[in-house]
Amino acid sequence: MCGIVAYIGKRQASPILLDGLRRLEYRGYDSAGIALWTDGGIDVYRKAGRIENLRKAVSEANPPGDLGISHTRWATHGAPTDENAHPHKDQSGNLALVHNGVIENYISIKDQLLAEGHTFQSETDTEVLAHLVGKCYDEGEETEPQAKLVAAVQAALPRVKGTFGIAVIHSDAPGVIVGSRLGSPLVVGLGKDEHFLASDVGAIVAHTRDVIYLNDYDLVTITRHGYDVSSLDTNRTASVKVSRVDFTEDDAEKGKFEHYMLKEIYEQPQSIRNALRGRLSRDEATAVLGGLNMSPMELRQIDRIIFSGCGTAYHAAMVGEYLMESLARIPTEIEFASEFRYRNVPTTKSTLQFVVSQSGETIDTLAALREAKRKGLRCLGIVNNVASTIARESDGGVYIHAGPEIGVAATKTFTSQVTIMTLLSLLFGRIHHLSSTDGLEMIDELEAIPEKIESILKQAPRIKEIAQKYANAEGMLFMGRQLNYPVAMEGALKMKEISYIYASGHPSAELKHGIIALVKPDLPSVFIAPDDAVFDKNVSNIEEVKARKGPVIAVTTEGCTDLERIADDVLYVPPCKSILSPLLTVVPLQLLSYYVALARGCDVDKPRNLAKSVTVE
Numbered sequence: 239m240c241g242i243v244a245y246i247g248k249r250q251a252s253p254i255l256l257d258g259l260r261r262l263e264y265r266g267y268d269s270a271g272i273a274l275w276t277d278g279g280i281d282v283y284r285k286a287g288r289i290e291n292l293r294k295a296v297s298e299a300n301p302p303g304d305l306g307i308s309h310t311r312w313a314t315h316g317a318p319t320d321e322n323a324h325p326h327k328d329q330s331g332n333l334a335l336v337h338n339g340v341i342e343n344y345i346s347i348k349d350q351l352l353a354e355g356h357t358f359q360s361e362t363d364t365e366v367l368a369h370l371v372g373k374c375y376d377e378g379e380e381t382e383p384q385a386k387l388v389a390a391v392q393a394a395l396p397r398v399k400g401t402f403g404i405a406v407i408h409s410d411a412p413g414v415i416v417g418s419r420l421g422s423p424l425v426v427g428l429g430k431d432e433h434f435l436a437s438d439v440g441a442i443v444a445h446t447r448d449v450i451y452l453n454d455y456d457l458v459t460i461t462r463h464g465y466d467v468s469s470l471d472t473n474r475t476a477s478v479k480v481s482r483v484d485f486t487e488d489d490a491e492k493g494k495f496e497h498y499m500l501k502e503i504y505e506q507p508q509s510i511r512n513a514l515r516g517r518l519s520r521d522e523a524t525a526v527l528g529g530l531n532m533s534p535m536e537l538r539q540i541d542r543i544i545f546s547g548c549g550t551a552y553h554a555a556m557v558g559e560y561l562m563e564s565l566a567r568i569p570t571e572i573e574f575a576s577e578f579r580y581r582n583v584p585t586t587k588s589t590l591q592f593v594v595s596q597s598g599e600t601i602d603t604l605a606a607l608r609e610a611k612r613k614g615l616r617c618l619g620i621v622n623n624v625a626s627t628i629a630r631e632s633d634g635g636v637y638i639h640a641g642p643e644i645g646v647a648a649t650k651t652f653t654s655q656v657t658i659m660t661l662l663s664l665l666f667g668r669i670h671h672l673s674s675t676d677g678l679e680m681i682d683e684l685e686a687i688p689e690k691i692e693s694i695l696k697q698a699p700r701i702k703e704i705a706q707k708y709a710n711a712e713g714m715l716f717m718g719r720q721l722n723y724p725v726a727m728e729g730a731l732k733m734k735e736i737s738y739i740y741a742s743g744h745p746s747a748e749l750k751h752g753i754i755a756l757v758k759p760d761l762p763s764v765f766i767a768p769d770d771a772v773f774d775k776n777v778s779n780i781e782e783v784k785a786r787k788g789p790v791i792a793v794t795t796e797g798c799t800d801l802e803r804i805a806d807d808v809l810y811v812p813p814c815k816s817i818l819s820p821l822l823t824v825v826p827l828q829l830l831s832y833y834v835a836l837a838r839g840c841d842v843d844k845p846r847n848l849a850k851s852v853t854v855e
């Protein structure tokens with residue numbers, strides 16, 4: 239949540255910062271601002287609302303300056319106003335700071351500073367941090383300004399409780415930007431005669447692909463010609479590794495698509511191929527997942543599996559539970575990451591925990607990982623962002639290799655996560671009960687999935703028509719059985735978050751236990767009813783809704799025409815092994831929510847109140 243970009247070099251800083259913020263807008267879009275070092279001191283521009291508002295203000299002024307820090311905000315403390323936008327200055331007005339994260343003890347620090355005569359312009363915790371660093375600077379030993387700024391950051395940060403990724407500049411120190419992190423990502427970009435700081439490489443990949451992912455407690459200084467990484471904690475030595483980013487700026491662009499979400503829905507055939515590449519062994523009829531860092535003997539001893547994640551990742555984990563229990567017969571439990579960390583989930587000596595996260599930065603999922611490790615569990619990640627904190631702190635895992643996902647609504651990462659869950663279940667299945675014939679059949683079926691998704695995508699015009707028909711619905715119900723119950727949950731989440739239509743997902747059989755009371759002519763129900771062992775049961779539930787004049791949209795299997803006579807609208811997915819059906823049935827639901835949101839004039843990629851990665855509790 240929130241995004242930082244900072245630049246020092248020989249080029250005009252403001253266009254670079256604005257472009258970087260545009261690329262980070264998915265992290266928060268309540269307000270934005272930049273601070274630039276100019277001859278007279280530090281100039282700050284801040285605007286509530288989208289980055290476009292800031293861009294207009296800054297472009298008109300066309301400010302000079304080859305050093306600056308910038309920020310796009312997802313409001314935590316204080317409303318999204320100009321005053322609460324970052325950067326914030328200190329009491330002297332000479333220091334400016336941008337911050338991601340939350341300073342939990344800001345009230346007590348603020349009270350102390352107020353008693354010393356400080357005055358504040360905003361309601362934010364960040365302004366308090368700026369004042370604290372400024373005070374440490376003003377009270378610091380007389381030395382040259384660059385060293386003094388570093389010392390001030392080093393003195394201030396141990397006094398705060400909470401999480402931070404920060405970038406700080408001072409008018410006395412025209413040649414340096416100081417940054418640090420604890421719990422919020424920060425990456426250093428290495429260029430020729432220029433350096434960058436950013437919350438995410440996507441913001442700077444247009445300028446450099448050589449980066450250093452900072453660790454918690456790292457303290458960094460960047461100048462035009464170099465960088466230095468040290469540690470906030472004197473008992474710890476910072477380790478520095480330069481990495482090469484494996485995607486280009488084009489991968490993070492919309493290309494020919496109107497929205498990132500649509501682009502990412504269409505990328506699914508490819509992202510699933512990427513998740514499968516090199517991970518299937520026909521000879522052994524199993525999956526090959528070296529990143530687990532576990533021998534077959536160790537894998538065989540696992541007697542219990544826990545998956546945890548949030549939002550879409552949690553829904554993928556729900557599918558994983560069904561897959562693991564059916565293919566491998568290993569007792570599997572799913573937990574919202576936010577609950578796992580506060581529960582005392584019983585575990586065995588051989589329990590294996592997986593944390594599932596696209597960003598690898600979700601605070602609750604990270605906390606679940608740390609809690610699992612504290613309990614001595616082996617904890618593995620199923621992660622997209624290879625440089626993320628979860629990827630680095632877990633004991634191993636499997637990358638989903640879906641490429642950058644920018645749309646706030648997760649789409650391709652759901653199908654990639656489910657693909658990885660299938661590979662894991664195949665691997666565990668082959669260690670236990672699954673025959674090589676069954677293993678090979680799974681491999682064949684998995685490899686056929688991308689092409690089947692391509693054929694579903696061709697139905698987009700029809701899905702758009704259906705979406706327009708239901709765009710004014712006051713609510714929607716999503717229903718499915720077995721593996722398609724999580725798909726119903728996921729379909730409802732997509733509908734809620736981008737179209738603001740209240741939607742809920744349920745096991746179809748639960749209908750009669752209360753939900754049916756909601757059914758009426760302007761409340762459509764979406765049934766995910768592929769031609770599988772529970773198809774007839776779903777048909778009965780659809781009849782029950784129709785008998786009460788509720789409109790029904792059904793998703794079923796090509797060739798199965800039974801629903802044409804009952805449902806109002808029917809969407810088809812190609813036949814597949816029923817255990818893999820979530821990889822297909824979710825796609826029409828993603829498109830349905832996309833086109834409903836479009837018809838309602840919603841901002842599909844940046845839904846209100848949301849941010850792509852949730853890095854605060």
Ligand code: M6R
Pocket residue numbers: 548549550551594595596597598599600603646647648649731735850851852
């Ligand atoms: O980055 P993560 O996968 O950990 O994110 C988890 C959720 O915040 C995320 O899936 C969220 O629910 C999406 N907006 C859903 O579309």
